[in-house]
Amino acid sequence: MGLETVVNDIMDVAQAEAAQKKEEADTEASQIIEDAKERAKKIKGDRLAETEVKIERLNKQEISSANLEVKRIKLNARKEILEEVYNKAFESVSNLSPQKNEELLKTLLDKYEEYGAKIYSNKESEEIVKKLSSLEYAGNIACIGGIVIENSDGTVSLDYTYDTILKGVYDQSLKQISDILFG
Template identity: 55%
Template sequence: MGLEIVVKDIQEGARAEVSRIKAEGDAKASEIINEAKELQKKMLGDSLAKAEEDLKNLHQQVISSANLEVKRITLNRRKELLDKVYNQTIESIKSMPASKDEKLLKHILNKYEADGSRIYSSKASEDMVKNLTSLTYAGNINYIGGVVLENEDRTVRLDFTYDSILKNVYERSLKQISNLLYG
């Protein structure tokens, strides 16, 4: 009987040890599962935050791109309108009555004739220019109107063509014109 008691004590001790190990294992497994759940929550939260940030950035990019496209289209339309106004101005100059053309040419020649010895004009203005000046008529130029004066040795040319004057005024006034039209 003494042996049975020893065996029984060993078995009870083993069972107690198994229960203790099992309890420790269950506790450790529970701890690992809880840590995994917390890690999963953190990773999910981080992923969600990153997705929200990426979405916000993408949204901002789309808005910025759309705004740039609207600005580009607006600027193109403005340029088209300004070009149209410029071309209409050229047409107005081309259809200007001869009396106004003559008045402008007289004004130019009165002010600058002494600076030149040769004069060029458009074919349409040739007779008028010859009647308005004593400078040597040097030929025709392909412009909508106005004159070009040249000195004797051809080193100085004064360009008073309507094309050049209009271009100069247009370029100097472009910002002001744009502000008037578009604010």
């Protein structure tokens, strides 16, 4: 056996070991790559699921926000319409004919005059109130019509102005008015 044969045998063994190590390294590298691909696939799936959840949450938030905005707009529109109805009623009461105003004042006086000693009205109704009432006329007040009756010492005041009556009726009937207008 020559030195050359020993060198060749060592070289063959070294090459066989190198081939085996290379094969093991290739197998390990393939396994690492497969594991990495699986992890990447799982991460991608998790992220996709998280993104879908976030998109769904944002979608729900946007829909809720849009619904609230629609409700706000509808409520504001209803409020404007109800204010317009009140203003038209106020205007109608403000523009009562003198005969109708006198009828209403007479009705109020017949019902409430006995509870007071002094009476107030707006400037336009002063002469009618003085003519219809036996109470002391105490002066003018700022209102669209009606009367205010006070006891002799001014501690009790009954407000039967058209403004107050209209506001009271409106407040009491607001739900009914809203139901009639908006269903």
